[in-house]
Amino acid sequence: MFFFLNLLPSEALPQPIAAEIIAPKNLHGKKVDLIAQTREGDRETFEIEIPTEPNIPSEGSTEVTPPSIEKVEVVEIIADRQEYDQTKEVITAEGDVVLRFSQAVLTSDRMQVNLADRIVVAEGNVVLTRGDQIIEGDKFEYYLVQDRGVVINAEGQIDRTTLGRDLSQQLPEDETLTNLSLSDRLAVNQPITDVTAQSDFEFSVGSKRDLGILDGKRIDEEAGTINRVRFEAERMEFEPDGWQATNISITNDPFSPPELELRAETAKFQQTAPLVNELTTTKSRVVIDDGFSFPLLKNSFVFDGRPRSPGLFSIGFDGDERGGLFVERAFTILDQDQTIWTVTPQYFLQRAIFTDAFDFNRDEDGGIIDPGVFGVKSFFSNDFSDRSSVDAKFSISGFNEPLDDNIRAKLAARQLIGNLQNPYDFSLEFNFRERLFNGSLGFQTVYNSIGGIVTSPIILLGKTGISLRYQGSIQNINADTDRLDLLEVNRDNNRTNLTRFQGAAFLGKGFLLWQGKALPISRKEALRFSPVPVVPYLQLNTGLSGVTSFYSNNDGQHSLRGSIGIQGQVGHFSRSWFDYTGFNATYSIGTNADESPFLFDRDADQQTLALGITQQLYGPIRLGVQTSFNIDNGDDINTDYIIEYSRRTHNITLRYSPELEIGSFSFRINDFNWRGNAEPFKRNDIRPVTQGVSR
Numbered sequence: 001m002f003f004f005l006n007l008l009p010s011e012a013l014p015q016p017i018a019a020e021i022i023a024p025k026n027l028h029g030k031k032v033d034l035i036a037q038t039r040e041g042d043r044e045t046f047e048i049e050i051p052t053e054p055n056i057p058s059e060g061s062t063e064v065t066p067p068s069i070e071k072v073e074v075v076e077i078i079a080d081r082q083e084y085d086q087t088k089e090v091i092t093a094e095g096d097v098v099l100r101f102s103q104a105v106l107t108s109d110r111m112q113v114n115l116a117d118r119i120v121v122a123e124g125n126v127v128l129t130r131g132d133q134i135i136e137g138d139k140f141e142y143y144l145v146q147d148r149g150v151v152i153n154a155e156g157q158i159d160r161t162t163l164g165r166d167l168s169q170q171l172p173e174d175e176t177l178t179n180l181s182l183s184d185r186l187a188v189n190q191p192i193t194d195v196t197a198q199s200d201f202e203f204s205v206g207s208k209r210d211l212g213i214l215d216g217k218r219i220d221e222e223a224g225t226i227n228r229v230r231f232e233a234e235r236m237e238f239e240p241d242g243w244q245a246t247n248i249s250i251t252n253d254p255f256s257p258p259e260l261e262l263r264a265e266t267a268k269f270q271q272t273a274p275l276v277n278e279l280t281t282t283k284s285r286v287v288i289d290d291g292f293s294f295p296l297l298k299n300s301f302v303f304d305g306r307p308r309s310p311g312l313f314s315i316g317f318d319g320d321e322r323g324g325l326f327v328e329r330a331f332t333i334l335d336q337d338q339t340i341w342t343v344t345p346q347y348f349l350q351r352a353i354f355t356d357a358f359d360f361n362r363d364e365d366g367g368i369i370d371p372g373v374f375g376v377k378s379f380f381s382n383d384f385s386d387r388s389s390v391d392a393k394f395s396i397s398g399f400n401e402p403l404d405d406n407i408r409a410k411l412a413a414r415q416l417i418g419n420l421q422n423p424y425d426f427s428l429e430f431n432f433r434e435r436l437f438n439g440s441l442g443f444q445t446v447y448n449s450i451g452g453i454v455t456s457p458i459i460l461l462g463k464t465g466i467s468l469r470y471q472g473s474i475q476n477i478n479a480d481t482d483r484l485d486l487l488e489v490n491r492d493n494n495r496t497n498l499t500r501f502q503g504a505a506f507l508g509k510g511f512l513l514w515q516g517k518a519l520p521i522s523r524k525e526a527l528r529f530s531p532v533p534v535v536p537y538l539q540l541n542t543g544l545s546g547v548t549s550f551y552s553n554n555d556g557q558h559s560l561r562g563s564i565g566i567q568g569q570v571g572h573f574s575r576s577w578f579d580y581t582g583f584n585a586t587y588s589i590g591t592n593a594d595e596s597p598f599l600f601d602r603d604a605d606q607q608t609l610a611l612g613i614t615q616q617l618y619g620p621i622r623l624g625v626q627t628s629f630n631i632d633n634g635d636d637i638n639t640d641y642i643i644e645y646s647r648r649t650h651n652i653t654l655r656y657s658p659e660l661e662i663g664s665f666s667f668r669i670n671d672f673n674w675r676g677n678a679e680p681f682k683r684n685d686i687r688p689v690t691q692g693v694s695r
Contacts, residue, residue: 090112109125326350389413433446438602453475563587568583
């Protein structure tokens with residue numbers, strides 16, 4: 001199916017006088033009525049015979065007529081003047097011509113309909129409308145029965161609705177370890193405007209946190225779709241399942257000349273499976289400000305609801321397990337409608353060449369061909385239905401001994417219950433050597449765990465504005481402990497095995513204290529450096545959480561924590577100097593009864609303070625820092641340093657965390673949306689733990 005949308009609203013079309021005539025469902029060998037009518041009321045009906053077999057072109061002919069479809073809707077022509085040539089069986093209409101057919105409307109200055117060949121040729125101010133999608137051009141040839149055609153000098157907009165949606169239910173985010181940069185989080189939470197950034201395409205180099213949550217609100221980061229982009233093409237041919245174009249330019253910029261363009265010699269967009277589409281281009285390149293350009297290293301892109309890598313290879317940074325900088329290349333082993341399996345070999349470049357450059361590298365792991373500089377990861381996913389799925393992950397961060405210390409694996413079966421827009425999420429999980437980050441205690445590894453977890457949807461409590469979320473789990477866990485009474489005298493490690501029963505509940509409410517006004521929507525004001533108008537605001541956030549855990553050795557850990565904070569932004573990010581400041585501050589305090597026998601879920605940070613600021617320096621350049629620490633002992637939990645280059649159509653971000661020893665470089669194109677390559681934090685399998693709950 002093809003999709004087109006014009007930027008400007010079309011004029012209202014006159015309604016035909018003729019009643020609709022629906023053809024029989026089985027059209028082969030049948031006749032369909034075509035109604036021709038002038039605005040003065042003159043009208044004539046013609047019969048179009050649908051052949052039993054498709055027309056086969058003669059040898060040497062370049063025109064191919066596809067098989068006829070099984071149903072044709074009403075075919076009506078309205079114009080100021082119409083003529084009919086009985087010899088040639090051609091209807092010629094002129095003056096504000098309107099053709100209604102097959103759930104579509106075609107308008108032009110002049111139109112000819114060949115009844116024998118069932119072809120429509122429209123010229124002059126041609127506009128094709130199908131639903132909310134519109135395409136314009138100088139000339140349009142359309143095959144009535146086959147639902148295919150050609151547009152010369154085509155232009156308009158492509159507007160794709162979201163094909164895939166990640167419905168993962170997670171708990172409210174803890175401010176000590178955040179997923180998005182401060183400017184992105186403030187933009188998500190700012191008051192609603194008439195313009196919203198629907199999606200984006202992000203190319204990541206390095207590491208990104210696997211936290212798709214923000215104050216109880218989901219952040220859609222993986223949708224696998226293209227949304228709302230303008231295009232121009234010398235020639236466009238379309239069929240029911242897609243289109244192909246010659247010398248095409250595509251941009252996500254609503255203004256001209258555009259900041260960012262994708263130019264290609266040819267492009268083909270087709271539906272390869274239900275909810276799966278593929279775009280294939282040749283000699284394609286990205287052009288910025290109609291000057292600087294760079295070629296795309298990949299000419300085929302698949303759009304669906306599954307994470308994919310858009311590049312030929314990925315570059316990552318992981319100081320904790322992979323010795324710093326590394327490269328990887330994903331290979332797709334299996335790719336079907338509901339199933340995908342990828343295998344990604346990795347090479348730890350920094351560990352191989354610059355062994356002594358950082359403290360996190362070990363001398364014995366160095367060397368270009370040392371087993372410790374090679375790794376691999378694998379990902380398998382199968383969706384049984386909209387509600388049921390299974391995922392499997394496996395990774396080796398080095399083939400040196402002991403190999404067990406380098407393997408991580410996870411198997412999860414998931415079932416969504418209730419409303420799919422806001423469901424209960426039930427999962428059965430097995431983890432081997434899961435890596436967690438527990439605040440000031442740092443990285444912790446759970447050797448293995450198996451069990452079930454149920455997470456509620458976001459529940460709004462009446463009209464109070466308070467949101468509730470809860471989680472319950474039962475897991476058998478084998479992990480490190482510092483409790484000598486749980487350890488054998490003669491042992492090879494400090495692990496113990498216990499069953500944990502855990503329940504958690506979270507309440508939150510925000511209070512909008514002040515709200516400014518956005519600038520007028522124009523390329524030189526509100527949308528100069530931002531894809532959406534920046535609305536100044538100040539908001540007070542409050543939260544209350546309670547977690548209780550019971551262990552099979554009769555130990556327990558019970559905590560209650562409250563938080564209060566402010567977040568906001570001032571300025572409009574439109575002027576060249578210091579026109580944007582974003583900030584947040586959150587104070588949390590908790591009480592803790594007893595202590596977990598494990599280290600990975602121990603609630604060690606009773607009082608924490610999280611602070612962040614992002615400041616525009618000049619033009620599109622912004623600097624930011626986000627930090628959190630334990631107030632009781634002064635230990636740092638995490639600090640992120642961020643440099644942003646932000647434009648209306650694209651964004652470049654450089655981010656680094658010394659505590660986590662991870663960094664990332666990302667290039668984002670606004671209004672595109674698929675997972676960037678390297679899947680940093682998800683790739684590294686790092687999840688934060690707060691109050692003993694893995695989030």
